[in-house]
Amino acid sequence: MSSSKSAINLGLERIRALLGHLPPYTRPTCHIAGTNGKGSVTALLSSILTASSYRVGRFNSPHLVSILDSITIDDSPVLKYTYSDMRQRVETVDRDHNIGASSFELLTATALMIFEDAAVDIAVVEVGMGGRLDATNVISDEQILVSALTAVDLDHQLFLGDTVEKIAIEKAAIARKGRPFVLGFQPHPEVNQVVREVVAKVGGTVIEALVPTKRKRDPKLDGEEPLINRIPPFSVPIDLLLPLKGDHQLQNLGIALTIVSALLVQPDTSLQLHKNITPETIANGVRNTHWPGRLSFHRISLPLPLAHPVSPQEVINTATVTSRFLVLADGAHNPASSTTLASFINNVLGGRISTPSAATNPITLSYVIALSHSPPKKPKDTLSPLFAVAASLLSTTQESHLYQIRVRVAFLRFTSPDGMPWVRPEPPSKLKGLVSPLLSEAEIWTAADSGSEPKEDLKEALNWVTRDQHLKDSEGLIVVAGSLYLVADFYRLLQSQKSVD
Structure with missing residues (x-):
């Protein structure tokens, strides 16, 4: 065992x-x-x-x-x-x-x-x-x-x-x-x-x-694209602004709304559900929902100070400029959730590279990844969707000749969560071997399998994936994924910068 x-x-x-x-x-x-x-x-x-x-x-x-x-x-x-x-x-x-x-x-x-x-x-x-x-x-x-x-x-x-x-x-x-x-x-x-x-x-x-459906955006409404549905026992449509990103969140919203509906059709209790739950409170509740680490965008200032010296060349490349970079954090940890993340990345970057007028700067897609050791789940199955969408984007830009897209992949470990000593990361060296067969054109960086501090590895990985963007004035998206525990390390880093968006 x-x-x-x-x-x-x-x-x-x-x-x-x-x-x-x-x-x-x-x-x-x-x-x-x-x-x-x-x-x-x-x-x-x-x-x-x-x-x-x-x-x-x-x-x-x-x-x-x-x-x-x-x-x-x-x-x-x-x-x-x-x-x-x-x-x-x-x-x-x-x-x-x-x-x-x-x-x-x-x-x-x-x-x-x-x-x-x-x-x-x-x-x-x-x-x-x-x-x-x-x-x-x-x-x-x-x-x-x-x-x-x-x-x-x-x-x-x-x-x-x-x-x-x-x-x-x-x-x-x-x-x-x-x-x-x-x-x-x-x-x-x-x-x-x-x-x-x-x-x-x-x-x-x-x-x-039920599964809520999108309708055309009302230019008079601010925020995310509104959703509309009739929620039994309410007879009127309810306009909702859903802050959680990704089409799969429509299904999650539908489950939450159906639970609300099930509460309302039960015999009333001392909770007075029928009195207190209204179309207005439902709309307010959905709009104010906060669930970090799931398709969450943030800005982080780089380069980051490192606990250990880096090479002189890296000092030259990163120490002269501090910029804020866009990070997409998502705890995708299995094939289904990584497929959802890959689809979202494709929607974000695919629309960008398909617009000739926007094709002014090269784009760097960077993955910062750690995975939990959880057999029989195979790391390849989790990583394949992410690397497949990167390969597709590379192919699209090569065929169009509009502009460059570069892919960088950093593998590291995460900090073991409190009270869960059985949770351990896959060795970065093991993950590195999966890149070439799935995404041969990627540049790769790996942390040590042991000995180093995961939080310092994360800093170094983030500095590495953005190093050339300083020099080449390229656009970029950093995706921190593969484990919610890695996302947790990233949020601790954000808290230390006091720059959570």
Whole structure:
């Protein structure tokens, strides 16, 4: 058994024992599972509920920059004191009763007890892994308002199964008797039937998620392109401005809106959902949604100071000018999410290079990549979509003779996340060997496989990918991707610069 698998021990026995010695969890809860998109759905849903005057707790995993990010109340991370105090109480119970809870079970119990202690009106809880045996599935049937499933794809096969059907069965097992189960759009049609069978077996009700559609942009409206849809039980269209980028976010928005609809058609409770959730609060909630690290654009000042000396030539090339460069950060970590990212890159740069009048400067597309070691997931499968779109852009510009496009790829490691010692990066030297067969024209830089500090490697990689842009006055896009943990390192760097856009 691999060390990564032995570190993850799915099951509900320990979390049940742990919560059995803590105050009862009584908060009404929306429970979200899926392979891709569940974090975005929780962000949209919690923002809508917060805009509707509810006190909302949200639990996501893994965290981004800090463990505090994973537990929010009204879209703000909990205070360090609040987290530390509750975590200590939970760990004391675990130790005193010799339960042996895992780090994720301790975190889940801490989140639920923080929500209980704060008396949140509604909690929005993201499943950690799978569903049936995930620690979050300890929440009682009585407390679940709605369950939902986002897109299912191959991931965590060692734990959940080697087919999308098997994985879907595990994830759909969060369904509850007598409760609505929102089924999002599935890229693999075979998932739909097995999910329906699981939900029917427990006595739940499947509701297919609507998918909002774009309409022509109203020049009188500011911001992103508006969306329009009728949301039952509202009889009028609702104009929405969606800040989350990428067409796939339409599907995630549809799931969030369908959860809202499912809440509204339930018998009213003390929450007074029908009174507080209105077209206006839905629109405000969607517009104010913030979910960093998913197709997020930022500007970063380069060059960055390095902990170790660089070559004299690099000093000459980078030290004389400081510029702000455009970075696209996305935690694409599996083939499905990297395909989504590749499509977005193609839309951004493809439109640019297809416009002759815009073809004045060369473009540099730079990938800064780290991947988690997570067999049987293969690094090649995750990287192929990103390299394929780069190869396509290269081919397009070569055929048109309009202007140059250059591709640079930097491979590095990430900082191991707190409380997750089993998470480790793929060696950069291993990833380097995948470039030539997939993207032979790329320039490559690799960090050391060990010994160096990941945060310093990231600085050096960012300096390297932009070095020639200083001299050649070229345009460029830096894509930080492959792991949410690398994105977390990037956000820590942004915080140190105090320049998060």
